[in-house]
Amino acid sequence: MSVSSSQPIGITTKDACVDFPIFDAKSRSLKKTVMGLVGGNIASESKVPIIEALRDISLQLDHGARVGLVGHNGAGKSTLLRLLAGIYEPTRGTAEIRGRVAPVFDLGVGMDPEISGLENIMIRGLFLGMTRKEMEKRVDDIADFTELGDFLRMPLRTYSTGMRVRLALGVVTSIDPEILLLDEGIGAVDAAFLEKSKKRLSELVDRAGLLVFASHSDEFLRELCDTAIWMEHGQIRQQGELEDVLRAYKGHP
Amino acid sequence: MESASRSWGRALGDLTGGWDQRELWGHLGWQDIKQRYRRSVLGPLWITISMAVTAIALGILYAGLFDNDLATQLPYILVGFIVWAFISGCILEGSEVFIANEGLMKHLPAPLSVHVYRLVWRQTLLFLHNMIVYLVMLVVFPQHLHWTVVAVVPAFGLLAANGAWVAILLGIVTTRFRDLAPITQSVVQLMFFLTPIVWIYDQLLNSPNPAVAERARLAEFNPFLHFVEIVRRPLLGQDQLLRQWVIVLGITVVGWAVTLVVLRKYRSRVSYWV
Numbered sequence: 001m002s003v004s005s006s007q008p009i010g011i012t013t014k015d016a017c018v019d020f021p022i023f024d025a026k027s028r029s030l031k032k033t034v035m036g037l038v039g040g041n042i043a044s045e046s047k048v049p050i051i052e053a054l055r056d057i058s059l060q061l062d063h064g065a066r067v068g069l070v071g072h073n074g075a076g077k078s079t080l081l082r083l084l085a086g087i088y089e090p091t092r093g094t095a096e097i098r099g100r101v102a103p104v105f106d107l108g109v110g111m112d113p114e115i116s117g118l119e120n121i122m123i124r125g126l127f128l129g130m131t132r133k134e135m136e137k138r139v140d141d142i143a144d145f146t147e148l149g150d151f152l153r154m155p156l157r158t159y160s161t162g163m164r165v166r167l168a169l170g171v172v173t174s175i176d177p178e179i180l181l182l183d184e185g186i187g188a189v190d191a192a193f194l195e196k197s198k199k200r201l202s203e204l205v206d207r208a209g210l211l212v213f214a215s216h217s218d219e220f221l222r223e224l225c226d227t228a229i230w231m232e233h234g235q236i237r238q239q240g241e242l243e244d245v246l247r248a249y250k251g252h253p
Numbered sequence: 254m255e256s257a258s259r260s261w262g263r264a265l266g267d268l269t270g271g272w273d274q275r276e277l278w279g280h281l282g283w284q285d286i287k288q289r290y291r292r293s294v295l296g297p298l299w300i301t302i303s304m305a306v307t308a309i310a311l312g313i314l315y316a317g318l319f320d321n322d323l324a325t326q327l328p329y330i331l332v333g334f335i336v337w338a339f340i341s342g343c344i345l346e347g348s349e350v351f352i353a354n355e356g357l358m359k360h361l362p363a364p365l366s367v368h369v370y371r372l373v374w375r376q377t378l379l380f381l382h383n384m385i386v387y388l389v390m391l392v393v394f395p396q397h398l399h400w401t402v403v404a405v406v407p408a409f410g411l412l413a414a415n416g417a418w419v420a421i422l423l424g425i426v427t428t429r430f431r432d433l434a435p436i437t438q439s440v441v442q443l444m445f446f447l448t449p450i451v452w453i454y455d456q457l458l459n460s461p462n463p464a465v466a467e468r469a470r471l472a473e474f475n476p477f478l479h480f481v482e483i484v485r486r487p488l489l490g491q492d493q494l495l496r497q498w499v500i501v502l503g504i505t506v507v508g509w510a511v512t513l514v515v516l517r518k519y520r521s522r523v524s525y526w527v
Contacts (some may be wrong), residue, residue: 085362087360111362114292127357
């Protein structure tokens with residue numbers, strides 16, 4: 001496996017905050033900004049409401065870390081994953097990401113319904129940071145895994161939801177990530193196939209240098225992770241051994 | 254307060270990092286073209302055909318209106334149109350380059366420039382498809398081409414370099430201020446008429462009516478004139494004007510300087526704004 005930098009892979013954040021400005025139609029328009037300047041009513045008019053999605057996140061994740069992410073809906077799990085991916089750079093504090101990130105937040109992103117399954121495999125792989133050559137080597141393996149056969153030559157729009165998930169899962173589990181960020185939503189597949197993808201998923205996690213996995217499923221978390229972070233109201237409520245965190249989280253009303 | 258996100262290194266890193274992913278945007282750019290004409294029999298050849306139809310129709314129309322020779326008017330309109338298609342494509346698509354890629358930007362940590370390179374590459378492919386019409390035109394209406402026709406290569410390079418900064422700059426600004434996208438569209442449409450594409454600049458300059466000549470001279474203040482001319486002149490075998498090259502180079506340098514400043518300051522904010 002190729003490591004892009006000489007530095008060991010890992011993620012370090014220090015007091016990282018993610019604040020979203022919420023522009024409504026008024027404050028997003030130039031007119032308001034210009035008028036506000038001219039009118040002189042800046043203080044009250046130019047104030048944009050801000051949502052503090054993450055606050056004071058300090059983390060040190062090193063090579064080999066297998067971190068589960070738990071928390072209620074809206075607790076900031078997905079935003080934290082995006083911070084760790086480098087999609088959101090912290091508005092305050094710092095975040096340093098060393099290594100190539102493979103974010104798997106949405107199985108369908110970058111998929112094009114008009115082109116064939118095979119072409120989609122290539123595009124999805126390129127999006128995940130693979131090269132064309134690397135993907136060409138993997139196409140057969142992915143085709144076997146998906147069990148889609150000749151359907152791979154058909155446009156993606158002819159696929160059922162289950163077939164799309166198979167394809168997406170096949171590509172995602174074939175890559176060699178340095179930092180793997182998984183967001184749940186890996187359900188919606190039939191039971192037999194799920195069993196098969198579990199094996200591939202854990203193989204993928206073994207290959208990855210670092211894993212952060214957000215999920216509501218204890219079973220999945222126990223299978224893939226050894227430590228966990230409990231997010232609440234955009235802050236880290238607890239960080240430690242997976243079982244400890246799960247117990248505290250479940251015991252919490 | 255100086256934050257790590259707002260450094261020159263990160264801004265330049267965005268441009269070089271995006272360039273390193275050329276396998277991705279190269280593939281996507283092609284895909285965009287094929288996508289548009291999927292399920293049609295002639296496919297991307299429609300790009301070529303529609304350009305040919307437009308140029309021929311307008312060539313005949315304006316040759317009649319201006320009382321010009323078709324052999325003069327048609328090549329002039331055709332080349333002007335091809336260049337304008339590239340310029341307006343970069344500006345119009347640039348004004349929504351990040352808004353249109355919202356899904357990708359929220360799911361993949363890619364440099365901003367990836368989306369911009371994809372756009373310019375797609376426009377370049379369209380340009381090349383349109384150049385087929387030019388080659389056919391050369392057979393029908395031969396031009397007195399000199400070796401200077403090779404100047405079209407650096408000229409197009411400059412056009413693409415400007416397309417990139419325009420898309421980055423407009424993309425960032427319109428993501429923050431959504432009203433600017435429709436304004437941009439109106440301005441581009443207006444500029445089409447103010448730029449000598451259907452009307453022949455040299456003819457109006459030498460018009461016997463001094464009022465017309467006076468008006469035509471104002472076109473010098475239109476930056477698009479110079480961009481169109483540095484590509485059109487070599488392709489039609491006309492002498493090139495140093496002045497136009499200097500102006501285009503100047504705009505390129507200033508444009509990129511401004512873009513780098515904006516990129517440094519607001520690059521990390523774009524994913525929050527989309």
